[in-house]
Amino acid sequence: MAKIIGGLTTSHIPAVGNAIARDMQQDDYWKPFFDAYPPIHEWLDKHKPDVAINIYNDHGLGFFLDQMPTFAIGAAHEYINEDEGWGIPVMPPFKGDARLSWHIIEGMVNDEFDITSCQELAVDHGFTVPMQLFWPGLGKNPNLPRAIPISANTVQHPIPTLKRALDFGKSLGRAIRSYPEDIKVVILGTGGLSHQLDGERAGFINREFDEMCMEKIVTDPEALTKISRHELVEKAGAQGTEFLMWMMMRGALGDKVNPLLKNYHIPISNTGAGTMLLECIDD
Amino acid sequence: MEIEEFDHHSPIEGTTLFDGEMAMIGYALNKMCYTFNGAAAREAYLADPEAYFEKFGLNEAQKQACRNKNVLEMIAAGGNIYYLAKFAGIFKMNMQDIGAQQTGTTVEEFKEKLRKAGE
Numbered sequence: 001m002a003k004i005i006g007g008l009t010t011s012h013i014p015a016v017g018n019a020i021a022r023d024m025q026q027d028d029y030w031k032p033f034f035d036a037y038p039p040i041h042e043w044l045d046k047h048k049p050d051v052a053i054n055i056y057n058d059h060g061l062g063f064f065l066d067q068m069p070t071f072a073i074g075a076a077h078e079y080i081n082e083d084e085g086w087g088i089p090v091m092p093p094f095k096g097d098a099r100l101s102w103h104i105i106e107g108m109v110n111d112e113f114d115i116t117s118c119q120e121l122a123v124d125h126g127f128t129v130p131m132q133l134f135w136p137g138l139g140k141n142p143n144l145p146r147a148i149p150i151s152a153n154t155v156q157h158p159i160p161t162l163k164r165a166l167d168f169g170k171s172l173g174r175a176i177r178s179y180p181e182d183i184k185v186v187i188l189g190t191g192g193l194s195h196q197l198d199g200e201r202a203g204f205i206n207r208e209f210d211e212m213c214m215e216k217i218v219t220d221p222e223a224l225t226k227i228s229r230h231e232l233v234e235k236a237g238a239q240g241t242e243f244l245m246w247m248m249m250r251g252a253l254g255d256k257v258n259p260l261l262k263n264y265h266i267p268i269s270n271t272g273a274g275t276m277l278l279e280c281i282d283d
Numbered sequence: 284m285e286i287e288e289f290d291h292h293s294p295i296e297g298t299t300l301f302d303g304e305m306a307m308i309g310y311a312l313n314k315m316c317y318t319f320n321g322a323a324a325r326e327a328y329l330a331d332p333e334a335y336f337e338k339f340g341l342n343e344a345q346k347q348a349c350r351n352k353n354v355l356e357m358i359a360a361g362g363n364i365y366y367l368a369k370f371a372g373i374f375k376m377n378m379q380d381i382g383a384q385q386t387g388t389t390v391e392e393f394k395e396k397l398r399k400a401g402e
Contacts, residue, residue: 015377060365064317065306085319086372155365157302198364200355201297202382203393205400234295238364266401270378 002100002179005047005186006280007249007257008040011273012056012129012190017088020132036263036275037133043260043277044134044143049186051097052134052145053172053252055245056126056190057154059084062118068156069116071168073108074149075101079123091128092139097146100179104148107175113168123149130190145186152248154191154241162232163225165244169251176252189249191242193264195271198238203270209235210264210272213243218259218278221250256281301363309361312349315339316366325373352376354385 016033019025025034061084063069077098081091098119105117127149135141150172153159160168169187176185193210196202213236216224224247232241250257261277299305306313315335318324328335336346348356352374357367371381383393 060317060363060369061320065310065313065363083320083322084372085321085325085369086377087375155301155363156306157300196298197368197378197381198354198358198385199297199299200385201295202385203396203400204297205397207400230295233298233300238298238300267397270382270397272400 002176002181002183002185004173004176004252004254004280005049005184006043007187007189007253007276007278008130008134009189009246009249009274009276009278010130010133011192011268011271011275012126013269013271013273014084014086014088014125014129015269017125017129017132020136021089032265033263033268033273033275036261039261040134040275040277041136043279044186047184047186048143049145050183051100051185052131052147052188053150053176053185054127054130054147054188054190055150055152055248056123056130056188057242057245058151059124059126060155061124062122062151063155065156068153069151070153070160071113072116072118072121072151073101073105074121075105075117075119076121079121079127079147079149081124081128082122084124088125091132094123094127094131094147097148100176100183101148103179104172104175107178108171111171111174113171121149121151126151126190130188134188150248152244154239154244157229159229159241160244161225161229162227162244162247165247166221166225166251169248169253171251172248173252173254187249187252189246191245192236192240193243193272193274194236194240196237196239197270201237204237205266205270205272206235206237206240207264207266207272210274213246214262214264214274214276217246217250217276218257221247250278253278253280299358305361305363307361309345309363311340311342312345312357312360312362313366315341316362316370319369319373328373354381
């Protein structure tokens with residue numbers, strides 16, 4: 001049976017893609033951010049997951065407001081990246097696992113989650129930057145797993161509640177664990193943490209709230225479901241709502257996790273950047 | 284479960300929640316900005332912005348906000364930041380440039396504010 005080995009979180013800021021493209025990882029500005037990743041590479045090299053479920057939020061490449069799914073799951077054999085309009089390099093296609101995608105979609109709809117399935121989906125920086133961070137070199141990296149994108153709407157309110165996001169993750173976890181093949185799966189929760197790009201409050205970052213979220217997501221994710229969406233915008237900033245992806249990831253990991261790595265750095269671009277490695281604990 | 288009164292517009296200082304109300308106002312502007320993912324659309328806009336506005340049916344407030352390259356005006360006209368970011372990309376404006384413009388500071392001052400949030 002399929003096994004979920006752990007979860008990884010990271011911010012997915014486009015500027016990170018630029019920094020990678022220009023090989024700036026050791027610059028003073030970037031080093032405190034990029035230094036979190038080598039221990040994760042070692043963990044990935046040791047465990048070699050076959051599939052990465054990459055939970056991100058599309059920012060206006062794969063979806064537009066004409067048709068905006070609240071939860072969308074990729075069901076393609078491969079996923080292309082395209083020009084996003086501001087000059088970050090376009091990545092080569094990512095190999096999917098359509099059979100596992102359909103198993104997840106079947107399982108979750110049966111579990112009463114209403115999923116939008118996508119046999120074509122252009123993935124944006126929210127998906128590609130984490131793949132580059134965790135598997136540097138992408139296609140040249142022998143550990144690069146197959147990937148399944150899951151996108152949640154944070155573009156347009158109403159966005160999902162934190163409780164729904166955590167419950168989504170729990171259902172996702174059940175679906176994956178019922179897959180009959182012996183594969184290892186890692187769950188990525190990308191985006192966040194606090195940031196706000198728009199309005200007179202642009203540049204808002206909230207270290208205290210981010211640190212609380214990074215602690216509770218390990219020990220007591222249920223407590224975070226008490227935060228309303230309005231409060232999330234107020235405390236994490238308008239785009240800090242991307243924390244929903246972390247909640248989705250966490251739900252899939254089961255009750256107890258072992259936090260092997262935690263890094264937090266302000267600022268990367270306009271954002272409080274959080275990175276975590278959470279290993280699943282076998283029951 | 285009771286559905287409570289939706290509370291999208293109780294004020295969060297300096298913040299406009301992009302909800303159904305804003306989506307109704309901003310659709311043409313956002314649809315135009317979405318096209319700027321593509322290089323050909325960016326070139327077409329630069330070649331003749333007024334013709335490009337007409338193609339998507341922007342209203343006068345939206346057109347003027349675009350002419351002014353003013354992000355707060357674009358938000359007031361229904362713009363969603365994720366699509367406005369693609370508009371900004373045409374002019375090579377990054378998120379610190381946009382942040383400085385919206386907060387009435389220089390880019391250096393804006394970056395300093397971000398840095399200080401980490402202290």
